[in-house]
Amino acid sequence: MTNKIEQLIIATVAFFWAFLMWFSTAAFSPSIAEFYSLSTEQLALLASSAIWLAPPGRVLAGWAADRLGAHNVFAIILTYSGAVSILSGMPSLVGSFDVLFVERMIVASAGISFVVGIQHVAQWFEDHEMGTAEGLYAGTGNVGAGVGALLLPRIYGTNFSDAFVHLGIVALLIAFVYKWRGEPAKNRAKAQAAKDNSGLKDTMFVWTRWSAIALMLAYAMSFGLEIAMNSWLPAYYAEGFGGAIADLGFDSTAAIQTAAGTFAAVQSFNASLFRPFSGYMSDLWQRKGWTPYPVISDQHDYSPRVHWLMTALILITCTMIGLTIIGLAGILPASVVILAVFGITVSFGTGGVFAIVPVIFKDRPGTASGFIGGISTAGGIVYPLVYGNLPNIHTGYAVVAIVFFLPFIGFFVWAMRYDDDPRDHGIGTESSWLGTPEKPAGGDD
Numbered sequence: 001m002t003n004k005i006e007q008l009i010i011a012t013v014a015f016f017w018a019f020l021m022w023f024s025t026a027a028f029s030p031s032i033a034e035f036y037s038l039s040t041e042q043l044a045l046l047a048s049s050a051i052w053l054a055p056p057g058r059v060l061a062g063w064a065a066d067r068l069g070a071h072n073v074f075a076i077i078l079t080y081s082g083a084v085s086i087l088s089g090m091p092s093l094v095g096s097f098d099v100l101f102v103e104r105m106i107v108a109s110a111g112i113s114f115v116v117g118i119q120h121v122a123q124w125f126e127d128h129e130m131g132t133a134e135g136l137y138a139g140t141g142n143v144g145a146g147v148g149a150l151l152l153p154r155i156y157g158t159n160f161s162d163a164f165v166h167l168g169i170v171a172l173l174i175a176f177v178y179k180w181r182g183e184p185a186k187n188r189a190k191a192q193a194a195k196d197n198s199g200l201k202d203t204m205f206v207w208t209r210w211s212a213i214a215l216m217l218a219y220a221m222s223f224g225l226e227i228a229m230n231s232w233l234p235a236y237y238a239e240g241f242g243g244a245i246a247d248l249g250f251d252s253t254a255a256i257q258t259a260a261g262t263f264a265a266v267q268s269f270n271a272s273l274f275r276p277f278s279g280y281m282s283d284l285w286q287r288k289g290w291t292p293y294p295v296i297s298d299q300h301d302y303s304p305r306v307h308w309l310m311t312a313l314i315l316i317t318c319t320m321i322g323l324t325i326i327g328l329a330g331i332l333p334a335s336v337v338i339l340a341v342f343g344i345t346v347s348f349g350t351g352g353v354f355a356i357v358p359v360i361f362k363d364r365p366g367t368a369s370g371f372i373g374g375i376s377t378a379g380g381i382v383y384p385l386v387y388g389n390l391p392n393i394h395t396g397y398a399v400v401a402i403v404f405f406l407p408f409i410g411f412f413v414w415a416m417r418y419d420d421d422p423r424d425h426g427i428g429t430e431s432s433w434l435g436t437p438e439k440p441a442g443g444d445d
Contacts, residue, residue: 002183004124008133009119010182014074014174015141020152021167022050022111023145023230025104028160035160036097046097049105051227054377057112062119062370066198069191070120070366071182074113075175081110082171089164107164110171115373117141119366123185128286131305133354135279135397138354139347142265142272145230197363205433206368211360211422214415215353216372217408218309221316222349224379225400226271229346231382233264233339240393257343263336268341271276271350278351282308299419302359306416309356312348313409317347320401327394331396360422 025032035045064073087093088103108401117137125133156163184193206212237260238244250259285308291298293310300306319342324336353372361368386403387396418425 001100002181004133004186005399006181007124007183008137010178011070011074011120012137012140014178015113015137016115016144016147017167017171017174018078018081018110019141021085021171023148023154024085024152024163024167025050027107027148028156028158028163028298031158031160032100034158035091036100038097042097046053046101046104049101049109050111051377051380052105053109054111055374058374059111059370060378062115062366062368062374063113063198063203065116065119065370066194066364067366069182069184069195070116070123071178071184074116074182075179077110077113077116078171078175078178081107082175082445084345084411085164085168085171087168089161089168091161095236096138107168111277112374114138114141115366115369118354118358118369118373119194119427120182120184122365122369123190127359129283130358131279131282131351132276133287133352134354134358135276135280135282138350139272139275139279141239142275143269145268145272145310152411155194193363194366199314201433202364203367205359205365205426205428205430208433209423209429210411210415210425212368212371212426214412215238215357216376218313218349218412219353219376220379221313221408222346222353223373224233224376225316225383226268226346226350226375228381228383229267230264231380232387233267236260236387236393237263240327241330241332241335244330263339265335266340267343267346270340271346274344274347275351278312278348279344279355280391281348282352282355293413294418295413297419300422303355305352305356305359309349309352310412310416311407312345312352313405313412315345316342316349317405317409318399319438320405324394324398324401327393327397 016424026266029043029046032046036042038046061073061077084103084106088100088107094100094103118134121133121137122130133266152163153205185194214306245259248259249255255387282305285304286302288304290304291307296310297303298307319338322338323335323342326338354369357368357372358365383396383404386400387393390396390399415425416422
């Protein structure tokens, strides 16, 4: 016998370890570069390996969770990524940078498991507790990235080989436990409904809903932004506040990099630690029935959750502009404070999105989570390109906020304005995609 708490714990532990593996390459970048005699360009390419498979991988993994059951898919992901992690920790078998890059890219694909766990938790918890449950799962799991950056080098020093081997072994053990104790849903009917609605037409139906696209853009504003900032902030503080950091006594290049990385970690930890709180706030707004924005529908059972997410998107945009203003002013302490607040607002967005997705797309939670959680990660590639190609290093945040985020919010408002079922609105109708009868105007499932 099992229960929803056990399933939540299994999913959360597995996701924590998957995130630890996802960003484990970055924790050993200097020692890897020295061991393999990597150029700066090769090291940058290796760092990018963490993102390459995330967009298509999450789309596929979400669909597979509906089709095959989350417990099976999560076990598969941990098994292959763990096995390859072990291989990548054996330099005699790696041989060259090209092989290492491919292997670490495969290991980093452990991060696609996020949407699998989202689907799994959604299959066990009721609507009124969805925000808190998904927030606990995602927030605790996300901490794995920060824990890896802080602890792996302290535990293993420069011995990345042993670290990769040990990470892989534990991943295989967790995969076994997930397969052994995991169950796809709280009852067979719920699991079967997800499987029955995982065909190609079902997938295209989800992808063409305005509400799904709006939630994808909201996640690009939050999680896509979070992973972009993880990779960008150390360089930003070293370059944009190098003088101010040196004035604090960090006068060598290595010391400045260490200090810059510490400041940048403020965002990462807040974005992770406050995510469960965001899920709780979504549940709270739901219980209280708060719907303050007249431009967004208040007619659905889940409408307060949408209004909470709208609040998060506004706060994210404002803090992005705040980062630019404080950066141009050159005030390092204020920039770190704004960055801490920024991390919290990002967590409001990430937690707010996935308190909604399983509620709107109850019969296709994995497919919807894969699309929304996958495509949005492209922001991790796009935003740093904007930041790094502007004349002033501080202006990128405001440019992204104005050029990207304001239109994203506009589309979100437009897509969420309908009082009838938002799934009725998109490219084509439910009938045209799935062959099901048209629902009466204003009807909800």
